[in-house]
Amino acid sequence: MESTETARSAPSATTGVRAGVAGVRRVELPVSGLTCHNCVQAVERALRAVPGVTRATVNLAGGRAFVDYDPTEATVSALHEAVRSAGYRSDATKARFGIRGITCASCVTKIEGALLTTPGVLSASVSVGMEEAEVEYLPSVADLAAVKAAVGSAGYQVVEAPAPAGPDALDREAKARELEYRSLMRKWWFGAVIGVFTMILSYPWIFPGLRDWFPRGSPQLWYVWAGMGVASFAVLLYSGSQFFTGAWDALKHRSANMHTLIALGTGVAWVYSTIALLFPQIFPASEFTEVYYDVTVVVTALVVLGLAMELRAKGRTSEAIKKLIGLQAKTARVVRDGKEVDIPVEEVLVGDTVVVRPGEKVPVDGEISEGSSAVDESMVTGESLPVEKKVGDEVIGATLNKTGAFRFRATKVGKDTALASIIRMVQDAQGSKVPVQRIVDVVSGYFTPSVAILAILGFMTWYTVGPEPRIVFALIVAVTTLIIACPCALGMATPMSLTTGIGLGALNGILIRGGEALQTAQKLQTIILDKTGTITHGKPVLTDVVAAGGVKEEELLRLAGGVEKSSEHPLAAAIVEGAKGRGFTLPDAEGFNAIPGHGIEARVEGRALLLGNLKFMRDRKIPLDGLDARALELADGGKTPMFVAIDGKPAGIVAVADTVKEDSKEAIRALRGMGLEVVMITGDNERTAKAIARQVGIERVLAEVLPQDKAFNVQKLQLEGKQVAMVGDGINDAPALAQADVGFAIGTGTDVAIAASDITLIKGSLRGVVTAIRISQATMRNVYQNLVGAFIYNVLGLPIALGILYPVLGILLSPLLAAIAMSFSSVTVIANANRLKRWKPRAA
Amino acid sequence: MTWDKVAVDVVGLALIGFIVWFFWLVKVKGVKAALTSGGYQEQMVLVKGGYTPDVIVVEAGKPVRLNFVRQESASCSEMVLLPAFNKSARLPEGETVPVEFLPKEPGEYEFACQMGMFRGKLIVE
Numbered sequence: 012m013e014s015t016e017t018a019r020s021a022p023s024a025t026t027g028v029r030a031g032v033a034g035v036r037r038v039e040l041p042v043s044g045l046t047c048h049n050c051v052q053a054v055e056r057a058l059r060a061v062p063g064v065t066r067a068t069v070n071l072a073g074g075r076a077f078v079d080y081d082p083t084e085a086t087v088s089a090l091h092e093a094v095r096s097a098g099y100r101s102d103a104t105k106a107r108f109g110i111r112g113i114t115c116a117s118c119v120t121k122i123e124g125a126l127l128t129t130p131g132v133l134s135a136s137v138s139v140g141m142e143e144a145e146v147e148y149l150p151s152v153a154d155l156a157a158v159k160a161a162v163g164s165a166g167y168q169v170v171e172a173p174a175p176a177g178p179d180a181l182d183r184e185a186k187a188r189e190l191e192y193r194s195l196m197r198k199w200w201f202g203a204v205i206g207v208f209t210m211i212l213s214y215p216w217i218f219p220g221l222r223d224w225f226p227r228g229s230p231q232l233w234y235v236w237a238g239m240g241v242a243s244f245a246v247l248l249y250s251g252s253q254f255f256t257g258a259w260d261a262l263k264h265r266s267a268n269m270h271t272l273i274a275l276g277t278g279v280a281w282v283y284s285t286i287a288l289l290f291p292q293i294f295p296a297s298e299f300t301e302v303y304y305d306v307t308v309v310v311t312a313l314v315v316l317g318l319a320m321e322l323r324a325k326g327r328t329s330e331a332i333k334k335l336i337g338l339q340a341k342t343a344r345v346v347r348d349g350k351e352v353d354i355p356v357e358e359v360l361v362g363d364t365v366v367v368r369p370g371e372k373v374p375v376d377g378e379i380s381e382g383s384s385a386v387d388e389s390m391v392t393g394e395s396l397p398v399e400k401k402v403g404d405e406v407i408g409a410t411l412n413k414t415g416a417f418r419f420r421a422t423k424v425g426k427d428t429a430l431a432s433i434i435r436m437v438q439d440a441q442g443s444k445v446p447v448q449r450i451v452d453v454v455s456g457y458f459t460p461s462v463a464i465l466a467i468l469g470f471m472t473w474y475t476v477g478p479e480p481r482i483v484f485a486l487i488v489a490v491t492t493l494i495i496a497c498p499c500a501l502g503m504a505t506p507m508s509l510t511t512g513i514g515l516g517a518l519n520g521i522l523i524r525g526g527e528a529l530q531t532a533q534k535l536q537t538i539i540l541d542k543t544g545t546i547t548h549g550k551p552v553l554t555d556v557v558a559a560g561g562v563k564e565e566e567l568l569r570l571a572g573g574v575e576k577s578s579e580h581p582l583a584a585a586i587v588e589g590a591k592g593r594g595f596t597l598p599d600a601e602g603f604n605a606i607p608g609h610g611i612e613a614r615v616e617g618r619a620l621l622l623g624n625l626k627f628m629r630d631r632k633i634p635l636d637g638l639d640a641r642a643l644e645l646a647d648g649g650k651t652p653m654f655v656a657i658d659g660k661p662a663g664i665v666a667v668a669d670t671v672k673e674d675s676k677e678a679i680r681a682l683r684g685m686g687l688e689v690v691m692i693t694g695d696n697e698r699t700a701k702a703i704a705r706q707v708g709i710e711r712v713l714a715e716v717l718p719q720d721k722a723f724n725v726q727k728l729q730l731e732g733k734q735v736a737m738v739g740d741g742i743n744d745a746p747a748l749a750q751a752d753v754g755f756a757i758g759t760g761t762d763v764a765i766a767a768s769d770i771t772l773i774k775g776s777l778r779g780v781v782t783a784i785r786i787s788q789a790t791m792r793n794v795y796q797n798l799v800g801a802f803i804y805n806v807l808g809l810p811i812a813l814g815i816l817y818p819v820l821g822i823l824l825s826p827l828l829a830a831i832a833m834s835f836s837s838v839t840v841i842a843n844a845n846r847l848k849r850w851k852p853r854a855a
Numbered sequence: 856m857t858w859d860k861v862a863v864d865v866v867g868l869a870l871i872g873f874i875v876w877f878f879w880l881v882k883v884k885g886v887k888a889a890l891t892s893g894g895y896q897e898q899m900v901l902v903k904g905g906y907t908p909d910v911i912v913v914e915a916g917k918p919v920r921l922n923f924v925r926q927e928s929a930s931c932s933e934m935v936l937l938p939a940f941n942k943s944a945r946l947p948e949g950e951t952v953p954v955e956f957l958p959k960e961p962g963e964y965e966f967a968c969q970m971g972m973f974r975g976k977l978i979v980e
């Protein structure tokens with residue numbers, strides 16, 4: 012951070028906040044690293060030493076400094092610098108935003124100048140190339156609005172980063188969809204009503220009453236048909252307008268789509284009928300002069316109805332994302348200037364203290380600073396049981412506070428919250444492509460023109476070698492072929508299933524990065540599980556206390572805990588926690604001496620206590636009396652035993668171990684049940700690793716693997732020709748996750764946007780892996796069903812439409828049936844994708 | 856074979872030839888994206904029945920910003936995907952949606968709607 016000279020004495024008028032106040036100004040600076048009363052004094056002294064500061068008080072509990080200063084002499088940056096030079100931190104927030112209109116280097120100095128004179132801004136750097144500014148500011152003094160106002164005052168405009176879609180955008184989308192649906196339905200009814208009349212009046216000789224009024228070839232019938240010609244033209248213009256404009260727009264881009272085919276089919280039928288009606292003399296026989304206005308009208312109406320149904324079904328496909336967005340809290344109650352105020356959630360800043368009462372939503376991500384409660388996180392993590400939270404625990408925005416009231420410090424707000432990241436990731440993933448889609452893309456590029464070519468070939472064949480009346484057969488075949496082909500079913504097959512499948516994952520606490528991960532996850536053969544933190548909790552706990560030599564168990568643990576209280580060893584913490592957990596008050600130790608690689612010695616309650624490994628006991632010549640055999644037994648169970656001796660006599664063993672998560676065993680059994688080879692990878696020694704592996708039912712263990720070698724081990728398994736997944740935490744195991752065909756990151760609370768992983772499990776349980784694989788299997792099954800269905804439909808439908816069955820069975824498809832089949836096929840694809848939503852994770 | 860059959864077949868073959876030429880054989884010349892003062896290669900893309908322009912030429916190694924404006928309501932085109940750059944964007948009707956990325960390697964990359972009915976090509980030189 013660039014330190015700013017105190018000489019920059021501008022009583023800035025560039026912000027809207029606290030500007031223009033003459034005389035003494037007061038700021039509240041967040042200070043962290045305060046641990047004792049001495050620190051408070053040190054910070055106060057440092058602040059008072061800044062010229063212009065008239066008063067400085069520091070509140071130890073709140074971690075805040077209240078400073079009165081003269082803005083003509085001191086700046087907030089100087090105060091910030093003073094806190095820093097005293098050895099403490101004053102937490103600043105960084106913001107990055109785009110600026111429009113930067114054209115030259117001089118603009119940079121101008122904007123930076125405007126930003127730096129804003130109280131609360133510590134540093135600002137503007138980049139011409141990126142048209143961006145990065146500003147570091149104290150959120151308690153300036154807010155982002157003030158920072159942006161400063162840019163505005165310099166004559167430039169801030170470009171807002173596109174925010175994640177809010178509920179409003181979705182409402183708009185839904186409304187647009189509703190309007191489109193209504194318009195389609197109007198078009199359908201118009202077409203349907205005219206269609207009924209056209210169908211009846213095209214064949215009046217079938218109906219007894221009409222037969223007498225409109226005999227075949229009579230002039231009255233000609234007038235009726237002429238009327239139908241006009242009415243069907245109206246249907247084409249109104250109900251079928253989107254087909255013609257769509258076809259024309261596509262044609263301008265030298266492409267063709269469903270619209271092209273429908274427009275061609277209905278258009279050809281109408282033009283033929285009109286010619287037959289107006290110029291019957293050009294046809295050699297009277298049976299050629301029949302009209303096909305019914306085809307035009309009914310096909311248009313049916314396809315429009317199909318589009319409307321498709322729209323309805325599609326709206327349901329993106330329900331998952333709607334649910335996620337709807338979870339966002341609208342308001343937050345934060346403490347500002349010592350008072351609780353309700354503000355819109357968008358205005359919550361990092362560092363704010365947020366108050367949450369029972370039954371309320373947690374508005375943003377943060378860390379509990381006061382109070383405790385049970386929080387229902389099911390909406391984000393998929394975990395159905397409420398999670399107990401105490402001071403220091405992370406809370407996730409959008410989760411529901413159940414029992415108690417608490418306060419927390421906001422750590423992530425706005426688009427950085429876990430929920431916003433989840434929504435963004437899900438939206439990106441839903442827009443990605445499944446690799447199989449590439450084949451479809453290639454096919455669909457050729458599909459529509461090929462259908463047009465087929466229709467022409469069909470017409471030629473039927474006209475050249477077909478039965479009489481040749482032109483009628485040729486026409487029907489060509490029109491039916493154009494109409495039955497359904498490029499939409501093919502095109503929608505994968506995206507619809509993918510959107511539903513990824514949404515399904517998100518609702519179960521599983522974030523799938525894209526179609527590729529989804530496709531790979533369902534054909535995995537081997538799954539590597541990291542031991543620490545994945546199979547186990549990743550935190551050692553006290554498991555066994557073995558008392559010997561007449562010492563009571565409680566006594567042993569209490570004294571051992573007292574000694575370990577002074578130790579910084581991670582295993583010591585487990586013993587202290589374990590002892591405290593049993594309700595003991597731990598005595599203080601004196602003469603503490605840690606011997607690295609051996610153990611510790613200390614005096615506690617007047618007794619000499621030794622705590623350490625076997626070597627330590629041997630060195631000190633402590634007789635073990637068979638305790639070593641018991642220790643070996645514990646070690647075989649994957650535990651770390653530590654001997655305790657009191658006053659030179661053996662007193663017992665305390666053992667700690669990293670315990671297996673409750674559901675790991677079940678999850679591993681489920682994975683094996685799916686036919687996957689499960690491998691455990693760990694840096695632990697062979698014995699401990701084997702012991703854990705036995706507990707959870709894993710046969711293949713890769714032990715004593717250094718962290719940097721994990722990726723290499725993944726690769727070794729891949730060289731066996733297997734599709735390998737790696738499950739681990741997203742930070743230490745990142746290279747291994749990236750190396751694997753599918754990397755599963757076990758998420759920890761709010762840190763969901765883990766870059767190296769293909770799939771992130773928000774709930775830190777192995778069960779998520781099982782669910783993720785099941786979801787990907789279900790989704791890919793759905794994709795293939797859709798693809799195969801759409802493919803078979805076209806492969807069967809086209810030859811039938813071309814009349815391949817006619818020479819054998821005498822069957823020729825009517826264009827009306829073709830229209831029904833084609834609408835039905837695309838609705839089926841979407842309905843099948845929506846079926847995925849009913850998928851439920853089985854207990855695993 | 857009567858004269859009318861010959862006529863129908865000749866016309867039919869001619870139509871087929873036209874379709875093949877029109878859809879597959881014609882090479883479209885691309886539009887070169889303009890370089891802005893911000894260092895971006897910017898190009899406006901109209902989404903209406905397709906992408907206009909649908910072939911965009913950019914230089915490798917410089918950031919690209921494609922501003923998509925969708926002026927139709929067909930739900931087909933409500934998303935645009937650039938699979939090669941792992942980018943996708945929702946295109947609300949009438950709004951300008953910028954999509955930014957950095958093409959590193961020269962080559963031809965496709966962008967398309969979710970169903971692949973609309974397609975465009977990005978030529979990186």
